[in-house]
Amino acid sequence: MIKVLMTLPVKIGFDGMSKQVLSYGKYMDKSDVIIDLVSCRGFDPKMKSNVDEANFHNIYRLEYRDTNQIKYFLDLYKIMKKEKYDVIHVNGQSATMSVEMLAAKLAGCKLRVAHSHSSRCLHKKAHNMLKPLFNATYNDAIACSKEAGDWLFGDKPYWILNNGIDIDKYKFSTTTRTEFRKKLKLSDKDIAVCHVGAFEPWKNHKFLIDVFDEIKKENSGYKLFLFGINGTTQESILSLINERRLEDTIRFMGTADDINNYLQAMDLMLLPSLYEGFPVTVVEWQANGLPCIVSDTITKDVKITDLVKQLSIEDGTTIWKNEILKHNNEVDVETRKSYYIKVSKAGYNIKNNVSSLKEHYIERLGDN
Incomplete structure (x- = not known):
């Protein structure tokens, strides 16, 4: 033993x-x-x-x-x-x-x-x-x-x-997608964008707020959902959301032990971290078939599939805004379902x- x-x-x-x-x-x-x-x-x-x-x-x-x-x-x-x-x-x-x-x-x-x-x-x-x-x-x-x-x-x-990750938990489900989009009060036209991460400086939440401040001026259909544990920056980030009058665009969700179900409702994931080791969240997102935009400070090893695009934070918010606005909420069910197999075969x-x-x-x- x-x-x-x-x-x-x-x-x-x-x-x-x-x-x-x-x-x-x-x-x-x-x-x-x-x-x-x-x-x-x-x-x-x-x-x-x-x-x-x-x-x-x-x-x-x-x-x-x-x-x-x-x-x-x-x-x-x-x-x-x-x-x-x-x-x-x-x-x-x-x-x-x-x-x-x-x-x-x-x-x-x-x-x-x-x-x-x-x-x-x-x-x-x-x-x-x-x-x-x-x-x-x-x-x-x-x-x-x-x-x-x-x-x-x-x-x-x-x-x-x-x-x-537990691969099977992240396989795409149209039934769960419908259920959780309804739970989040998303319309058929809304594009659900999501970030999952603790409210700490290296997660770079302020950058996300700046990006969505620009996005709202061009398209109010994009909604940002922030999941994550309470940390040292949470209070300042929530204050910034209120100050910018982005309460209808950005929603603070706290923590969720069924985050795999909430992912089904999403259309795009973001991770503009200043640094990471290997963010397992990005593995989960790809297993669900979700496109991901992440900072180029994160290891390239995270690109398990073609769903991940890396952008520089130093290039500013406009480039991120433009890339986000390329995405919609249309779903090719079979394609999205196929990614959990790809992630499993890649060794995750x-x-x-x-x-x-x-x-x-x-x-x-x-x-x-």
């Missing part, structure tokens, strides 16, 4: 990293693996059913990583020493993962996996200071993309594990990816 401890540095919510970690718990064959989870910042109550479905053996709520790092380190060490884990799988985006790596190394954990989920981090000073310790304590590296791997591991070897089926992850654990444990 292999014992694995996973750690998640973010509040368990609707973000991409949380979805991936919960998927590892949900879909991994546990006949010969025990998976426990360390929650560093708690979880959104709306995610309770998702956490339950992940079926972790134990969940340790050490929700003071940011406020009392010494206590966090010592408590994590004690847990690992007592439970004798074979693997620690630390998810993050910077060398601050060295906190978990050092605790695991001192506790005698054989395989210490660092999993990079982004191509940048917010705490660069801490990252640079801890990099030597990080390099000395991890002994296995995984990344969600080449950019994320190069950022954290440099010229050291790493394995790319695609951010997979979470069930297959989790199986590969388990094989990776077994192989690397044999090497150590």
